[in-house]
Amino acid sequence: MDSGQLFNITTIAYFAGMVLFFAYLATKNRTVAFVANLVTFVGFLFNTAALGMRWYESYQILGEDGRAPLTNLYESVVFFAWTIVLIYLLIDLKYKQRAVGAFVMPFALFSMLGAQMWLNAGIDPLVPALQSNWLTYHVITCFLGYAAFAVACGVSIMYLIKIGKEEKQEGNEQMTGLLSVFPSCRILDDINYRAIMIGFPLLTLGIITGAAWANYAWGTYWSWDPKETWSLIVWFIYAAFLHARFTRGWVGRRAAWLSIIGFAATLFCYLGVNLVLSGLHSYGGS
Amino acid sequence: MTSASGAGYSYQICHFSPSDRFIQENIALTENITDTPAKENHADKIWDFFCSLKLTIIILLLLAVTSIIGTVIQQNAPAAEYIREYGEANYKLFQTLQFTDMYHSWWFVGLLALFSINLICCSIKHFPRVWKFVKEPTLVPSAGILKNSPNRLEVTSKESRQVLNTRLQNFLKKDFTAATETEQDGKTYLFAQKGIFSRFGAYTTHLSILIIMAGAIIGNVWGYKAVVNIVEGTSTDQVWLRSNSQPVKLGFTVRCDNFDVSYYGNSRRPKDYNSDLVVLENGQEILRKRIEVNDPLTYKGITFYQSSYGPAGSGFFKMKVTENASGKVMNLSARMGEQVKLPGGYAFAISDFTDSGRFGPAARVHVKTPEGRNGTPFMVLKDYPDFDVRRGGQFSFTLLSYEQPQFTGLQVAKDPGVEIVWLGCFLMVFGSMAAFFFSHRRIWVCLEDEGGKTKVTIAANAHRNQAGFSLAFDEMKQKLEAAIENKSPVKEG
Ligand code: HEM
Numbered sequence: 114m115d116s117g118q119l120f121n122i123t124t125i126a127y128f129a130g131m132v133l134f135f136a137y138l139a140t141k142n143r144t145v146a147f148v149a150n151l152v153t154f155v156g157f158l159f160n161t162a163a164l165g166m167r168w169y170e171s172y173q174i175l176g177e178d179g180r181a182p183l184t185n186l187y188e189s190v191v192f193f194a195w196t197i198v199l200i201y202l203l204i205d206l207k208y209k210q211r212a213v214g215a216f217v218m219p220f221a222l223f224s225m226l227g228a229q230m231w232l233n234a235g236i237d238p239l240v241p242a243l244q245s246n247w248l249t250y251h252v253i254t255c256f257l258g259y260a261a262f263a264v265a266c267g268v269s270i271m272y273l274i275k276i277g278k279e280e281k282q283e284g285n286e287q288m289t290g291l292l293s294v295f296p297s298c299r300i301l302d303d304i305n306y307r308a309i310m311i312g313f314p315l316l317t318l319g320i321i322t323g324a325a326w327a328n329y330a331w332g333t334y335w336s337w338d339p340k341e342t343w344s345l346i347v348w349f350i351y352a353a354f355l356h357a358r359f360t361r362g363w364v365g366r367r368a369a370w371l372s373i374i375g376f377a378a379t380l381f382c383y384l385g386v387n388l389v390l391s392g393l394h395s396y397g398g399s
Numbered sequence: 400m401t402s403a404s405g406a407g408y409s410y411q412i413c414h415f416s417p418s419d420r421f422i423q424e425n426i427a428l429t430e431n432i433t434d435t436p437a438k439e440n441h442a443d444k445i446w447d448f449f450c451s452l453k454l455t456i457i458i459l460l461l462l463a464v465t466s467i468i469g470t471v472i473q474q475n476a477p478a479a480e481y482i483r484e485y486g487e488a489n490y491k492l493f494q495t496l497q498f499t500d501m502y503h504s505w506w507f508v509g510l511l512a513l514f515s516i517n518l519i520c521c522s523i524k525h526f527p528r529v530w531k532f533v534k535e536p537t538l539v540p541s542a543g544i545l546k547n548s549p550n551r552l553e554v555t556s557k558e559s560r561q562v563l564n565t566r567l568q569n570f571l572k573k574d575f576t577a578a579t580e581t582e583q584d585g586k587t588y589l590f591a592q593k594g595i596f597s598r599f600g601a602y603t604t605h606l607s608i609l610i611i612m613a614g615a616i617i618g619n620v621w622g623y624k625a626v627v628n629i630v631e632g633t634s635t636d637q638v639w640l641r642s643n644s645q646p647v648k649l650g651f652t653v654r655c656d657n658f659d660v661s662y663y664g665n666s667r668r669p670k671d672y673n674s675d676l677v678v679l680e681n682g683q684e685i686l687r688k689r690i691e692v693n694d695p696l697t698y699k700g701i702t703f704y705q706s707s708y709g710p711a712g713s714g715f716f717k718m719k720v721t722e723n724a725s726g727k728v729m730n731l732s733a734r735m736g737e738q739v740k741l742p743g744g745y746a747f748a749i750s751d752f753t754d755s756g757r758f759g760p761a762a763r764v765h766v767k768t769p770e771g772r773n774g775t776p777f778m779v780l781k782d783y784p785d786f787d788v789r790r791g792g793q794f795s796f797t798l799l800s801y802e803q804p805q806f807t808g809l810q811v812a813k814d815p816g817v818e819i820v821w822l823g824c825f826l827m828v829f830g831s832m833a834a835f836f837f838s839h840r841r842i843w844v845c846l847e848d849e850g851g852k853t854k855v856t857i858a859a860n861a862h863r864n865q866a867g868f869s870l871a872f873d874e875m876k877q878k879l880e881a882a883i884e885n886k887s888p889v890k891e892g
Contacts, residue, residue, distance in 0.1 A: 175663075178663070178670070237668075238663045238668060238670065240668070240669065241669060241670065241671050241672060241691065241692035241693070241705075242692055242693070244671075244692070244693060245693045299866060300870075302866065303866045303867055303870065306864065306866065306867075307864075307867065310835045310836075310864075313831070313835065314828065314831045314832060314835055317827060317828060317831060318828060321824040321827070321828065324820075324824070325821075325824075328817065329693050329694075329695070330692060330693050330704065331704060331706065331810055332624065332695065332702055332704045332810045332811070332812030332814075333624060333812065334817065334820060335615070337469060337474065337502045339470040342466050342467075342469060342470045342502075343470060345466060346463045346466050346467065349459045349460070349462050349463035349466070350459075350460070350463050352459050353456050353459035353460050353463070356452065356455055356456055356459070357456050359863050359864075360452045360455075361452060361453070361456070364866070378463075386470070390470055390471065
C-alpha cells in the first residue's frame, strides 16, 4: 500500500469518527462515543503509518536525499491533521469528554480533505535552504502548538454554545438535548486554558527553532518577514490570553473569544500568509 | 457545577496594583500583602501605571495589531514602488508614519520600550513578594484562607488531635509532601507545599524577554549584515553593507578557491552549492572550510553564509585543433570572442556557446583565413569529438572542455548579540515550562478541639490554574476524608 492510499483511509476514518461523534451528541449513547473514539484512534494509526510510508517513499524516489515528510504544504497539512488528533487523544485520556471530539475532528477532517483535494502530493527534492534538521524541529513544534490551539478553539466554541443556554436556565435544572452531553462549562473552560498552556510553549519553541534555522541559513535570526511576524502576532495574542487569565481572572466567555481569535490568527499565519501575503517561505505557492 | 463566566469562582491573586478592582476584591484571600494603597502622589501614579497588568495586556494586543501593518505593506521597497501602488499622497503619509520600515519606526520601537519598562517595573514590584514565599512560608493560615478558600474541607472527628495529626501527616507525606507542624493558640497547624520554583518561572520568562531584546540591540549596534561576491580564485578583505552598500573592512582576507554546484539527477534543480573558503591573515593561511547552505564559516565573530552564485566574466574553452594537412595536433585555449592564432596565418574565434542543446555542450567556431576573410561559422560538439573531422576544412576542432568561472555570493554577518539571544531563548523555554506546567500548591490543616471531638479544617490553593487544582482537590478530598477516618478511600462507580 502506498502512502496515498493510507492517507485516503485516514480521511475516511476521520470522517466516520466525526459522524459518530455527531451521532453521540444526538443519541447521548456512550457506546457510540466509545466507537467514535475507537474509529478516530484507528484513523490516527493510519495517519501515522501514512506519514511513515511517505518518509520511506521519499528514500525510494530520491535515494539518499530522502527526508522526513515535513517540507511542503501538502505534508504540513496532513501532519497538522495528525497533531490535532494526537492532542485530542491526549486530552481525552485525561478528561474523557467525548463530545469534544465533535468539535475537534472537523479540523482534522478538513485538513485531510484540503490536502487531498487541492495540494500537490509530489515528493520533490529539497532546495538547499530547506536541507536542515532545524526545519524538522521547527515544523514539529509549530504544528503541535497549532493543533493545541485548534483544540482550544473547538472547546471554546462549545463553551459559547453551552454558556448561552445555561444562563437562560433556572438554577439546577438538568440540561436536556444535545447540550447535556457537553462537558460542564467549567471543564470546557479548563480544557481551553490547558490546551493553550500546552500550545504556547510549543509555539515559543517553534519560533525559536525557526529563528535558529534562519540564523544558520542566512545569518539573521529575525528579519520581520510576514510569516515570522504573524507567528509573533499569534504569540502576542496567546501571551495576552494567558496574562489576562492568570492575573486578571479572565475566564469563561472572554477567554473563549480570545481563544477563537487566537486560532483565527494561527490559521492566517499558517495559510493566509502564503495565500494572501507574499514571503520568503517555502510553502508559498506550492 | 457553577458557570465559569465572570467571577464565578475566585481566582486568588498574588500580585496586584491598586487600580485593579478585581484584584482588590480578592485581597481577603491573599496573605503576605503589605503595601496599602494609601495616599498617592504623582510618582506613585506613574509607578502604578508602569506596573499595571492592564497595561501589559493592552501592549501585547497593540503589538499584535500594529505588527500586521508591516506584513501588508511591503517593507523597505523603493519609493517608486509605493507611489505606483498607493499613490503619491499615501506614500507621504506612509513616510510620516514610517510605515515603510515600521518595525524600526519610532512608535513601534517606543511600544517595545514601553513593553520592557512595564516588564521591569512589574518584576521589581512583585519579586520581593515572591521571594517572601520562600523565606517566610505561611505556616499558620489566616482565618480568611481557612474560611474562604475555594478548596476546603471541614470535618469533625471523634479522634484526638494527636491521632489525626499523625494520620494527616502520614497522608500528606505519602500523597503530597512532608508537612511542617506549628502549635499556636491551642491549635495544631500543618502546612505542606509543592512546586515553589514555579513561582519563579514567570520571572525567568520575563527576564529572558529582556535578555533577548538586549541581545538584539547589541547585535544591531555592534554588528552588521553585509554581502560580498568572490570570484573563484580571488580574495577580498572587505564586504558591502546590505543597508547602504558601504564597504566594511574585515580585518583579514577571505579567498574562494573553488565553487561548485551540484544538481538533482539531470535536472537544473540545485541540490547543493558550496565554496572552498580560506581565511588569510598577513598572507598566512589561518582557516579553511568548505561552506554550503546551512553550514557557514565563522572567524573572529564574522560569519560567512553561502547564499548565491553566478557566472563571473567569460569562460575558458580548451580546444584540440588538428591541422589536417600535416596531422599536427595543438591544444589551445580560448576565451569567448578572442582570436587565437593558428599556423599559416590562420586564426579562430568562438562566438557562442551553449550546453543545454540536444547534442550537449556546443561551441560556434569561426575560422579566419590569412587574407582576413571570415569563413562560415560551424558547430563543435564536446560529446562528439570526431564530428568536425567530416567538415573537411583546413583544421579540425574538438572541444575538450569549457570552464566558466563562478562567483560565490556570501552573506556576511557580524552579530555579537546572537549568543545572548540564544541564552534568552533557552531561559524562556525553561522559565515558561516552570511557570506553565507546575504551580505552587499549598495545603493547610488546622486541628482544634471542639467539645471532646476534633474539628479538622483543610484549605488548599494553587497559585495558578485554580480551576484545574479545584478538580484535583475534589478528588483528594475523598482520600483526605478516608485518611481522617483511617479507611481506604471508597472507589467510585
Ligand atoms: C509576551 C511575553 C510574556 C510572556 C511569555 C510572559 C509569561 C508569563 C508567565 C508564564 C507567567 C506565569 C505567572 C504564574 O506563574 O502565574 C506570567 C505572569 C506574569 N506576567 Fe508575564 N509574560 C510576558 C510578558 C509580560 C509583561 C510585558 C509583563 C509586564 C508587566 C508581564 C507581567 C506579568 C506578571 C506581573 C505576572 C504575574 C507574576 C506572578 O505570578 O507573580 N508579563 N507571565
